[in-house]
Amino acid sequence: AQSVSQHNHHVILSEAASLELGCNYSYGGTVNLFWYVQYPGQHLQLLLKYFSGDPLVKGIKGFEAEFIKSKFSFNLRKPSVQWSDTAEYFCAVKAGGGNKLTFGTGTQLKVEL
Amino acid sequence: EAGVAQSPRYKIIEKRQSVAFWCNPISGHATLYWYQQILGQGPKLLIQFQNNGVVDDSQLPKDRFSAERLKGVDSTLKIQPAKLEDSAVYLCASSLWEQGRDEQFFGPGTRLTVL
Numbered sequence: 001a002q003s004v005s006q007h008n009h010h011v012i013l014s015e016a017a018s019l020e021l022g023c024n025y026s027y028g029g030t031v032n033l034f035w036y037v038q039y040p041g042q043h044l045q046l047l048l049k050y051f052s053g054d055p056l057v058k059g060i061k062g063f064e065a066e067f068i069k070s071k072f073s074f075n076l077r078k079p080s081v082q083w084s085d086t087a088e089y090f091c092a093v094k095a096g097g098g099n100k101l102t103f104g105t106g107t108q109l110k111v112e113l
Numbered sequence: 114e115a116g117v118a119q120s121p122r123y124k125i126i127e128k129r130q131s132v133a134f135w136c137n138p139i140s141g142h143a144t145l146y147w148y149q150q151i152l153g154q155g156p157k158l159l160i161q162f163q164n165n166g167v168v169d170d171s172q173l174p175k176d177r178f179s180a181e182r183l184k185g186v187d188s189t190l191k192i193q194p195a196k197l198e199d200s201a202v203y204l205c206a207s208s209l210w211e212q213g214r215d216e217q218f219f220g221p222g223t224r225l226t227v228l
Contacts, residue, residue, distance in 0.1 A: 004155070036219075043116075044156070044204070044219040090155050099144060099208070100169060101217060103155030 002027040002095040006104035013081050014112050021076040021107050023065075023091035032094040033074040034101070035065055039087045047089070050074065061085070086111045115139065117220035119205050125226045131193040134223045138186070138207030144168075145182055146217060147190050148204040156204055162188065195227045 007022040025031060035047040048059025055067040065076045074091060091104040118137040126132050138145050143164050148156035159178065161169040164185040173180070177196070182188040192199055202222040208215040 043221045044206075046216055046218075049216065092155075099161065099215070100158055101146075101156075103157070105153070105155050 002031070002093055002102050004091050004093050004102055004104035006089075006091055006107050008107045009105065010108045010110075012110045012112065015083055016080050017111075019076070019078040019081045019085070019109070021089055021091075021109070023074045023076065023104060024072050025074065025091075025093045025102075026072065027093065027095040029096050031096075033065070033067060034092040034094075035059065035063070035074075035076050036090045036092060036103075037087050038090070044090070047076070081109075081111045083111045083113055085109060117205055117207055117218055119203075119220040119223055121223055122221060123224050123226075125228065126195055127228050128197055129194040131191065132195055132225060133189050133191045134203050134205075134225075136188045136190070136205030136220060138188070138205070139218055142207035142209055142218075143185070144208045144215070145188050146206040146208075147180055147188070148206065150202045150204055150222070152201070159190070192225075195225075197227050200225055200227045 003026045005024045033050040036044045037047045038044050047063050048057050050057045050067045058064045063078050065074055067074050088106045088108050090106045092101045120135050145162045147159045149159050150156040159173045160180045162182040165182045178192055180190045202224050204222045205220045206217040208217045
């Protein structure tokens with residue numbers, strides 16, 4: 001069965017700092033990869049997704065992620081964070097063409113002014 | 114477009130009591146999911162429906178949890194009897210049936226506290 005690891009549980013950054021959140025998965029076959037975000041008091045929403053093609057995926061609000069197959073990784077990046085990016089970020093994977101999403105434990109990001 | 118609706122938003126019960134949650138998916142979405150999210154963890158799939166049939170319920174504790182999706186639209190998730198460890202947020206999500214390529218849309222969740 002697939003699993004997802006998010007290495008950073010809590011991250012605190014100042015506005016304008018660059019962000020990189022790590023995500024590694026364990027599954028040897030075809031995967032679809034996702035990053036979801038949950039802003040305070042709101043529900044989970046999709047930030048970006050990778051199905052195939054260009055391994056560099058761009059999402060909403062200036063976020064991007066790079067799929068590195070050899071490293072089983074799908075790290076999330078943003079060159080300059082804003083206070084409004086304060087949220088919890090979840091990496092998730094679907095394996096083998098199925099519909100079952102497996103989530104990581106999440107990373108709490110706090111952006112300070 | 115209306116999102117996934119869930120009710121109630123909050124529920125507090127005592128252990129051994131019963132509780133039910135309701136979910137109305139996005140119109141036209143054939144697939145419906147129930148997740149359990151315990152504090153400090155990511156959501157864990159409990160059950161997946163395709164229309165009104167169960168696709169995956171391998172992680173549903175069937176001795177106390179049950180779910181149904183009558184007529185392939187709304188769904189209810191029930192816990193009977195509840196235990197302390199059932200305290201969590203219960204999320205409902207829905208998606209179009211596009212094998213492996215669809216996006217799941219999540220509802221606001223029901224926060225359950227078992228005392």
